[in-house]
Structures are given as C-alpha cells and as structure tokens.
Amino acid sequence: MSTLVQHPSSLQGARLPKWSPWAIAVGSVAVSIGLCVATGIESKIQWGLIAALLFVFGTYFIAAGVEGKRQAKDRIATSMVWVAFIIAVVPLASLVWETVKRGSKVLDGYFLSHSMGVVSDTEPGGGIYAAIIGTLEQVGIATLIAVPIGVLTAIYLVEYGRGHLARAVTFFVDVMTGIPSIVAGLFILSLLLIFDMSFSGFAGALALAILMMPVVVRSTEEMLKLVPNELREASLALGVPKWRTILKVVLPTALGGITTGVMLAVARIAGETAPVLLLVFGNPFINNNPFEGAQASLPLYIYQQYANSAGSEAAYDRAWAAALTLIAFVMILNLAARGIARWKSPKTGR
Amino acid sequence: MAKRIDVSGLSAYYGSFRAIEDISMTVEPRSVTAFIGPSGCGKSTFLRTLNRMHEVTPGGRVEGKVMLDDENLYGAGVDPVSVRREVGMVFQRPNPFPTMSVYDNVAAGLKLNGSYKKSQLDDIVEKSLKGANLWNEVKDRLNKPGSGLSGGQQQRLCIARAIAVEPKVLLMDEPCSALDPISTLAIEDLIGELKERFTIVIVTHNMQQAARVSDRTAFFNLAAVGQPGKLIEIDDTERIFSNPSVQATEDYISGRFG
Numbered sequence: 001m002s003t004l005v006q007h008p009s010s011l012q013g014a015r016l017p018k019w020s021p022w023a024i025a026v027g028s029v030a031v032s033i034g035l036c037v038a039t040g041i042e043s044k045i046q047w048g049l050i051a052a053l054l055f056v057f058g059t060y061f062i063a064a065g066v067e068g069k070r071q072a073k074d075r076i077a078t079s080m081v082w083v084a085f086i087i088a089v090v091p092l093a094s095l096v097w098e099t100v101k102r103g104s105k106v107l108d109g110y111f112l113s114h115s116m117g118v119v120s121d122t123e124p125g126g127g128i129y130a131a132i133i134g135t136l137e138q139v140g141i142a143t144l145i146a147v148p149i150g151v152l153t154a155i156y157l158v159e160y161g162r163g164h165l166a167r168a169v170t171f172f173v174d175v176m177t178g179i180p181s182i183v184a185g186l187f188i189l190s191l192l193l194i195f196d197m198s199f200s201g202f203a204g205a206l207a208l209a210i211l212m213m214p215v216v217v218r219s220t221e222e223m224l225k226l227v228p229n230e231l232r233e234a235s236l237a238l239g240v241p242k243w244r245t246i247l248k249v250v251l252p253t254a255l256g257g258i259t260t261g262v263m264l265a266v267a268r269i270a271g272e273t274a275p276v277l278l279l280v281f282g283n284p285f286i287n288n289n290p291f292e293g294a295q296a297s298l299p300l301y302i303y304q305q306y307a308n309s310a311g312s313e314a315a316y317d318r319a320w321a322a323a324l325t326l327i328a329f330v331m332i333l334n335l336a337a338r339g340i341a342r343w344k345s346p347k348t349g350r
Numbered sequence: 351m352a353k354r355i356d357v358s359g360l361s362a363y364y365g366s367f368r369a370i371e372d373i374s375m376t377v378e379p380r381s382v383t384a385f386i387g388p389s390g391c392g393k394s395t396f397l398r399t400l401n402r403m404h405e406v407t408p409g410g411r412v413e414g415k416v417m418l419d420d421e422n423l424y425g426a427g428v429d430p431v432s433v434r435r436e437v438g439m440v441f442q443r444p445n446p447f448p449t450m451s452v453y454d455n456v457a458a459g460l461k462l463n464g465s466y467k468k469s470q471l472d473d474i475v476e477k478s479l480k481g482a483n484l485w486n487e488v489k490d491r492l493n494k495p496g497s498g499l500s501g502g503q504q505q506r507l508c509i510a511r512a513i514a515v516e517p518k519v520l521l522m523d524e525p526c527s528a529l530d531p532i533s534t535l536a537i538e539d540l541i542g543e544l545k546e547r548f549t550i551v552i553v554t555h556n557m558q559q560a561a562r563v564s565d566r567t568a569f570f571n572l573a574a575v576g577q578p579g580k581l582i583e584i585d586d587t588e589r590i591f592s593n594p595s596v597q598a599t600e601d602y603i604s605g606r607f608g
Contacts, residue, residue, distance in 0.1 A: 162408065230445040234508070237403060238459035238515055239435030248462050252449040344449075 014066050021079065024062060028054035048090075052083045096327070103324030106317045112325070115296070116284035121305065122312035128322050130286045134295040135329070138201045138280065139270050141290060142208035147262055149209075150216025157217070158224040159246055176214040184210040185275030192279070199281040201290030204297070207275035212265045219261025223254040256341035263337030267330040273299040298326045352379035352549040353419045353436070353518040355400060360414030361578070362392070362399050364407065369395045371578035373414075375568060377519075382541060382550045384560035384587065387570030388602070392579030393553045396570070397521050400551065401437035402430040418518070435463075438517035442524040444504030446496035446511070453492040455507055459515035474514055482510035483540050502533025509540065513548070520544065522552040526559065538563050557603060561591050569599045 032051035041047070059079040064072035106124075114127035153173070157166055188207040192198070227250050235245040251258075276282075281294035282304055302322045309315030355377040362370045370392035377383045385393040398404040399412050402423060416423040423433050446455045456475045460466040466474075475492075479485040484506040488499070496507055505525060512520060522541075526534040541563050544550060554560050560567050568584035583596050594600050 228445070230441060230443060231447060233403065233406065233439075234441065234445045234447070234511075235458070235462065236406060237401065237434055237439035237441075238462065238511065239431055239433075239438075240459065240462040241431045244462050244464075249447055249449075253447070255449075 013068060013071075016063060016066055016075075020062070021059065021075075021082075024058050025055055028052075028058050052087070056080055056083060099320060099324050099327060102317070102320035103322075105321065106314075107321040107324055111318075111321055115286050118284075121308040121315050122310055124314035124317075126284075126318065128296075128298065128301055128318070128325060130283060130296040131298045131301040131322060132325070133286065133288060134201055134280065134283075134290075134297040135270060135299075135326075137288075137290040138205045138208060138276070138295070138297060139266060141202060141205035142212055142269055143262070143266055145205065145209040146212035146216055146265070150213045150265075151220050151258065153213075153217045154220035154224055155246060155251075157221055159242070159250070173214045173217045176210070177218065179211065179214075180274075181207075181211055181272050182274040182278070184208075185278040188275065189278050199279060199294045200292055201280055201287075201295040201297075204276045204280035204295070205290065207279055208269040208272060211272060211275070212269050215265040215268060216262055219264065220254075220258050223257035223261065224250060226257065227253045252344075256344045259340045259344065260337045263333050267333055270330055270333075271299050271326060273303055276300045277303070298322055298329070302326070352547065354379045354417075355519065355549065355551075356415075356417035357400075358415045358417075360396070360399060360412065360416060362395050362404055362412050363410070365409035368578040370399075370570075371580055373581045375581060375584050377549060377551055378566065379549045380545055380547075381565040382545050382552060382563050383584075384564035384567045385551070385553045385570060386555070386557060386560050386567060386602075387579070387582075388572070389555075390575070390579070391570040391572045393570050394523050395579070397523055397551060397553050398439075400519070400521055401439055402433045403439060405430070435515055436517055437519040437521060438512035438515060439521045440505070440508050440512050440523065440525050443528050444501055444508050446499070446504050446507050448495070448497045450496055451493045452488050452496045452499070452507060455496040456510045456514050458511055463515075478510040478514035481513055481544070482506045483536060483543075484510055500533075502529050502536060505529060505533065505537060506540065509537070509544075513544070517548065519549040519551065522550065524553050524555060527555060534559070557591075561587060567591070569594070569596075569602065571598055571602070 029051045031054055032047055035050065036042075036047050041050075056076060056079050060072050060076045063075040067075075111127040112132065113129050115130035116126040119126035153169065157169060160166075161169065184207045187210070188203050191206075192203055197203070231249055231253060232245055235249045236242065240248070276297045277300055280297055280300065282300045283294040283296045287293050287295045302319045305315045305319035305322065309319070357376070358374045360370070360373045361368055373396060385397065387393050395404060398407075400416060400423075402412075404410045404412055412424060414424070418433075418436060422428070423437075447458060450458060453475055454461065456478050457466070457471050460471065460474065476485060476489075479488060484503060487503060488507075491498075496504065499507060505528070509520075509525075526537050529537065538559065541550060541552065545565075552560075552564065564587045566584060567587045567590040569582045569590065570579050571582045572579040582598055583590070583594065585595070589595075590599060591603060594603065600606075
C-alpha cells in the first residue's frame with residue numbers, strides 16, 4: 001500500500017487509507033459473526049455489541065500501529081461517535097419499519113373513514129375515524145389552552161420577570177415538566193368528581209394542556225432569550241413602547257423557534273394515553289362533541305385494541321394501523337413546523 | 351428643530367455601583383459633541399442617560415437633571431418612550447431588524463408607533479434613506495431583507511431608521527467601531543450633513559475621528575478601576591487637541607497613558 005510508505009518530511013506521517021474505517025467495520029462484523037457462530041451465541045444483539053467493540057478497539061490498535069498514538073485517539077473518538085449513532089438509530093429505524101410493515105396491512109380509506117361501531121374487537125373490519133376526530137379535537141383544544149398561557153408566561157419570564165415571583169414561576173414550570181401524565185389525569189378527574197361532571201374530550205384536553213404548558217414555556221423561553229438585546233434596544237431607542245417592541249420585534253424574530261417548540265409539544269401530547277384513559281374513556285361510536293360524553297382517541301384506541309383483542313389477528317392489525325396513523329400525524333406536524341420555521345425565520349439573503 | 355441639552359449633577363448607577371459621578375455639561379444645538387476617554391470611564395453610560403436608555407439595563411438608575419431645552423428628562427411624570435422619540439440613538443454594532451425589509455426597517459419607528467399615513471410613508475423612507483446617503487445603493491432592493499446589506503450599509507440603514515422619526519437629538523455610540531475606513535468616511539461625511547438638522551452626540555475611541563467630526567469634545571476619565579467615571583473637561587475640539595486646560599487630557603490625547 002503506497003499510503004503506508006513513510007514520507008521523509010517531518011510534517012507528513014503515515015496515514016491509513018480513506019477506506020480503512022469501512023474495511024475495519026466490515027472486518028469486525030465478519031469476525032463477530034464467525035466468533036458467535038463458533039461459540040454458539042445466538043442473540044443478534046450480542047453479535048452487534050461484539051462487532052461494535054471489535055470495531056472501536058480494532059480501529060484504535062490499527063491506527064496506533066500505523067499512524068501513532070494521537071491519531072489513534074482521534075480515530076477512536078470518531079468511531080465511538082459512529083457506534084453511538086448506530087445504536088441510537090437502529091431502534092428508531094426498526095420501530096418505524098415494524099410499524100409500517102404491520103400497520104399498512106389494514107390501513108386504507110375505509111379504515112380511516114369508518115369507526116368500530118358494533119364491530120366486535122375480535123372481528124375484522126371497523127376503523128379509526130372516531131379516534132382521529134377525538135385526537136384532533138382533544139389535542140386542538142389542549143393547544144388552544146396551553147399555547148397562549150405558555151407563550152405569555154415565557155414572555156413574562158424573559159422580558160419582565162425579576163425577583164421572587166419570576167424565580168417561583170420558573171421553579172413551578174420545572175416541577176410541572178416532571179408531572180407524570182397519569183397525575184395530570186387524576187388531578188382533572190378529581191375536579192370532575194368535585195363538580196359532578198362526567199367524561200368528555202374537553203376534560204382530557206385540560207389534562208393534556210397541563211402536560212403541554214411547561215414544554216411550551218421552556219421552549220419559548222429559550223427562543224426569546226436568543227433574540228439579541230440589541231434589537232430590543234434599537235426598537236426602544238426609536239421611541240417604541242416595550243409591549244409593542246415585544247409584539248412587533250421580539251416575537252416575530254423568535255417566531256420560527258416558538259412554532260417548532262409548540263409543534264414538538266403537540267407531538268408529545270398527541271401520544272399520551274393515561275389521562276385520556278381516565279378522562280375521555282374511549283368510545284367505539286363517533287362523538288363529534290368534545291364537551292359531552294365519552295370520545296375516542298388514537299393512543300387509547302391502540303391500547304384498547306391490544307388489550308381487548310383476546311389474541312385476535314384483526315385487532316392487532318388495527319392497533320398497528322392506528323399506531324402508524326399516529327406516527328404519520330406527528331411526523332406531518334413536525335414537517336409543517338419545520339416549514340413554518342424556515343419560512344418565518346430571519347432572512348439573510350441578499 | 352434641534353434642541354440644547356443641559357446636564358447638571360448627573361450620576362448613574364448599576365445596582366449599587368456608581369458608574370458616573372456628578373456630570374454637568376451643555377451640548378449646543380446643531381453641533382457635534384464628541385465624548386472621548388478610556389474604556390470603562392462611563393462615556394456610553396452617560397450617553398444612554400441622555401435618552402433614558404440607561405434604565406433599560408436591570409438595576410440601572412440615574413440621579414440628577416437632564417434638560418432638553420426647558421424640559422427635565424428625569425422630571426416626574428415624564429414618559430421614557432416620548433423622550434426616546436425626541437432623542438434618537440445609533441448603536442455600536444449595526445442592528446437592523448432581521449425580520450424586516452430595508453423599507454420596513456426605515457419605516458419601523460413610524461409603523462411600530464402606529465402613527466403614520468400610508469401615503470406619507472414612501473416619502474419619509476426615501477427622504478430618510480437619502481439623508482443617510484444610502485438611497486442610491488438600496489433603491490432597487492427596498493423589499494430585500496435589511497440584514498443582507500454590508501456592515502457599513504447596515505449602519506447607515508440604522509441611521510436612516512433613527513432619523514426617520516425626526517428626533518431633535520441623535521446619540522451615536524461608537525457608530526464606526528465595527529466598520530472599515532471607507533464606510534467610516536461615509537458615516538463621518540453623513541455626520542457633517544446631519545448636524546445641520548440635529549444635535550449630535552458621538553462616543554468614539556478614535557481621537558482622529560473626534561478631531562475630524564466634532565465641534566466640541568468632552569474628555570472622561572476614571573481615577574481607578576471600580577471608581578466612578580468623571581467628566582474631566584469639555585471645550586472646543588480645537589482647544590482640547592491643541593492646548594487642553596487639564597494635564598490628564600493632554601496625557602491621554604498625546605498617548606502618554608491609556
């Protein structure tokens with residue numbers, strides 16, 4: 001290999017060829033498979049872990065031998081980043097793959113536009129129309145409640161808050177971030193019982209709003225802090241009152257980031273099951289009114305199809321298809337958020 | 351149109367720290383007054399007390415009197431917002447609003463205050479951009495983002511934005527320190543033109559610049575780090591740079607310290 005030839009110049013050392021990481025990766029996978037087959041290890045996860053270890057240490061020793069200690073440390077850091085990346089991506093990719101594979105079996109126009117009605121859980125047929133309506137309404141109402149409160153709280157914390165009150169608000173927002181979703185559900189349930197009301201989509205939306213609010217406050221706060229102080233001062237120095245400065249200069253500058261934060265919060269609550277189970281109860285029939293009577297919702301539908309299936313294939317398929325729909329819903333929201341963020345972000349073009 | 355500023359016994363604080371102490375001076379209308387002095391001596395702080403921007407900083411407060419013609423800026427019931435409409439400001443680093451076009455940046459002061467007529471706006475924007483010697487360079491891209499201009503153009507855009515609201519006084523906090531010599535020259539020429547219409551106060555670290563553009567020069571200094579800054583003397587620029595009455599001024603200008 002010509003690249004391994006020692007160069008006379010003191011600035012040039014021996015370098016491994018460009019393709020060497022790939023070669024080492026392929027080599028370590030091959031060695032790992034051979035080793036595992038020989039010793040009778042069957043778990044694929046163990047195969048992968050052994051290959052990863054071989055890759056990291058193989059890279060180090062080969063690089064140390066050819067290029068020297070410092071380059072070897074550089075390469076071991078790079079290879080560990082890659083291994084960590086793959087470990088993170090494998091579950092995600094396999095989850096999406098599995099959901100698409102199983103969910104696409106019954107996912108069609110009929111499935112999206114019909115509800116379970118009187119179809120028994122163990123029989124094929126039915127669909128998720130009621131659940132989609134329920135999720136859209138509950139998440140929509142929760143967003144309408146949580147976003148104004150969350151954004152205004154963040155504006156208070158960044159632009160006005162000083163001293164004890166601001167510190168207390170920050171502390172309670174932090175505490176709220178850690179509330180388990182079932183506790184938020186129980187809190188609203190206790191209110192329902194006190195005021196003698198019954199299940200409704202609105203009650204579920206209230207619990208979801210509690211879960212959403214701290215996420216919105218946190219992300220909006222970070223985005224507002226990123227707005228340079230010079231812009232605020234520039235606006236104030238023009239004789240613009242503070243509230244108009246915030247409304248017309250600070251918020252528009254941060255709008256892209258705030259939108260992204262809100263969309264991520266929506267994505268987080270769209271998949272919440274526990275409060276919905278307590279407060280919305282689930283309903284195989286279509287109920288378009290979120291303020292009265294039990295409603296369906298996607299995560300709850302998935303859970304119920306799985307729990308009540310009694311081993312029926314049809315129910316499993318429906319659960320997977322509903323899961324796929326939920327993932328698609330969240331993903332579309334994310335893409336929309338990115339689009340809005342790009343469209344609204346400060347322009348730098350000439 | 352331009353107004354006289356009369357400062358007496360002014361001190362400014364950051365929390366309990368006194369940044370400037372007992373400053374009194376008069377700034378003549380339709381003239382350029384330059385503030386010079388070492389870093390940390392309170393030039394910028396003092397400048398910011400002249401349009402009540404100092405109190406925007408958390409913990410910032412001011413004692414003393416600043417008379418704008420015959421109104422005390424720190425009098426009871428004075429709205430800082432209306433003070434800032436009278437006394438405009440240009441900052442050290444160009445800071446056009448990134449979400450707005452060139453046009454909207456110039457119109458920002460009027461639009462954000464809600465007090466404008468659509469038909470007048472075009473005229474005001476054109477007049478302000480011409481006043482800032484920027485019109486010819488941007489007239490074909492008024493609707494492009496303001497942050498796409500070069501640094502020198504951005505600073506002139508900020509000057510256009512400041513003069514569009516027709517202030518009586520224009521404060522400039524080291525307006526050229528982030529710019530190249532050519533852009534600096536453009537802004538210095540502009541200052542010479544603007545002093546026909548406004549009272550101009552400029553903070554600068556560049557003594558040649560003070561000598562070139564200003565009619566009067568004030569020298570600030572501080573006894574030691576942690577001590578408040580003081581006004582050492584204010585006089586005609588020519589006199590400050592040829593025959594100052596205080597030894598410290600001469601030392602500073604001739605480069606014997608600082």
